[in-house]
Amino acid sequence: MTSLWIDRAVPVVDEPLPGEDEHLDALVVGAGLTGLTTALLLARAGQRVACVEARRVGAVTTGRTTGKVSLLQGTHLSRIRRHQSEEVAAAYVDANREGMEWLLRFCDDHGVPYQRRTAVTYAADDGELSSVEQEHRAADSLGLPVVWRDRLDVPFPHVAATTLADQAQLDAMDVLGALAAQLREHGGTLHQGHRVRSVSKGGRPTVRLEDGRELTADRLVLATGTPILDRGLHFARLEPQRSYVLALEGAEPMDGMYLSAGSDARSVRDAPGGALVVGGAGHVVGRTDSHLAHLDALRSWTAEHYPGTSETHHWSAQDYSSPDGVPYVGPVTRGSERIHVATGYEKWGMTNAVVAARTISADILGEAPSWAQVLAGRSTTPSNAGEIARINLGVGAALAAGAARTVRERLPGSSGPAPARSCGVVGICTHLGGLLKWNDAEETWDCPLHGSRFAADGEVLEGPATRPLVRRSEE
Structure with missing residues (x-):
């Protein structure tokens, strides 16, 4: 990938x-x-x-990454305002404005290409409309010159959007x-x-x-x-998130960078050379039965709305969310x-x-x-504390599910998960002992507790783990 x-x-x-x-x-x-x-x-x-x-x-x-450089970040500003003060939200915008200006100035000074685009947070259906309205109000109150649009020139379903002109996209x-x-x-x-x-x-x-x-x-x-x-x-205090991305050829250039407001988000942008980059279908790391199913869902959505394109690359990425954004x-x-x-x-x-x-x-x-x-x-506000509790309840549920899976795999007649046997490693995270899940899309071991990931042979791909998996010959 x-x-x-x-x-x-x-x-x-x-x-x-x-x-x-x-x-x-x-x-x-x-x-x-x-x-x-x-x-x-x-x-x-x-x-x-x-x-x-x-x-x-x-x-x-x-x-x-999808390489979007923007101050309109999906529904992120309204999320911060739910958990923090107006002063903190304003500081976040000021900080990101300086970050954006520094990055694009660096690109100008050193010949790194980028494209100016309008950032768009859109509601794919009526159920997402209130989230987009909240984001529009939050961005406006924080001094961003957002513009509301009832219609977009795009092939996928939408009911409304908030937009911010003069943002950017690049190849990181x-x-x-x-x-x-x-x-x-x-x-x-x-x-x-x-x-x-x-x-x-x-x-x-x-x-x-x-x-x-x-x-x-x-x-x-x-x-x-x-x-x-x-x-x-x-x-x-972090929730590790995995999401998926497709690159396709045969697309027309577009003037926006699009992101839907729902939990099962869709991200769309173009890239030089007639490429289309579509992302989304995310989930908490290690907490899904089939990673391929998420990737296939993204492929199906893209095939429906961009039927003239053909896939050239697919990959996934990992990010971490904090309790207050x-x-x-x-x-x-x-x-x-x-x-x-x-x-x-x-x-x-x-x-x-x-x-x-x-x-x-x-x-x-x-x-x-x-x-x-x-x-x-x-x-740390009460809502932040609630988010931290939610994150750790999820970790606890993953621990319990792992323990139940271990019991099932040790029943008479069972010899454990086939990937672990064939890879010759012990499927226990070397960070805090979480029972790993096999990632069928990337052929990796993913930890549902705190997001550590390992190659099929046990080498570390992402932390917080720093030590490779134990090999069965070392048990």
Whole structure:
């Protein structure tokens, strides 16, 4: 399942790791948009920075995004307003505006192409209409010049929409390539294929890589989707979401980027060269009986409404939602100011990744923007607490379902799940022991508790797990 963007990206070259006794001002873990932007901002300020990546640049979320750069983010603003104050919602918009402006200015300065488009949040049917109306009112009250439209020039069903002109779309891998080049130009280094297994707990942060080597820095930035460090218990306050994307050829250019307001959302945009990019059919990671069924549902919808197109790529992506819709960005815990994390973008990483990089670099260098202070100082409201409870009730239900499945598989005459036997691994997550679900669309092991994912041979694909699955020969 290779994304359109990764398939056509120019490979980024590697450099030798810094020596274990070499001084680093900052070490960034993760070479997606958050990690590379943070590393570049610090390197521009004269810091000695290294960025390490477990696989390849953009291998996880950034290389699998739909690439929308927008301040109108589905129904996200009304969601934030339900859980937070007007001040926090306004700060979120200000932060994302700065993130968008920085990113597009960077693209202009370094020859990265992008296309201006109108962002559209639409109601696919009458049941979604009130959600779109709420989003329109929220965006308008927060100063965004949204325009209500009763009809759209699109082939799929809709009843109304709120729209925001002059937003943008791009190929995120183009951005990452330019960021990597600029990082090197400013003295930073980039190292791919080095997975972090653990992080020290005292003094200057030290990471241990899977080959046993260690790197130490004055500051550590974990830009890894969900933090690969249990301090702060971020995994217990995040809900990991998996969604699916198709790229198709034979489409006509369009002037909008579309996203429906329902829980089973549909995202539609074009791409240069006559491509159509359709996303959606999401679910909580590991909590579905068939991943292929979700992918097939997206294919059926696309075939119905864009019958003249043919599929060239399909892939899936993972994102994390926070209880109030605002990302967690800052020190991993109070008293751990040397270790920084960024997570919970909820599918809006093209702006929020830059916001996180700006926030973390300002924490390290000084002079944090006013919006960062408001977002960092937000309180846990009763509705937030309710969302945290809901997330953890879901984890508890997944634990119970896993225990019941284990009992069934151990009944006389049963020898366990066929994929586990054929792959030769123990289907137990190495993070907190969740019983893994086989992902029939991607042939991976997915954890229904906190979203860790493993290749068929047991190697880690996404955290919070950092250790591979136990092989049956090691039991």
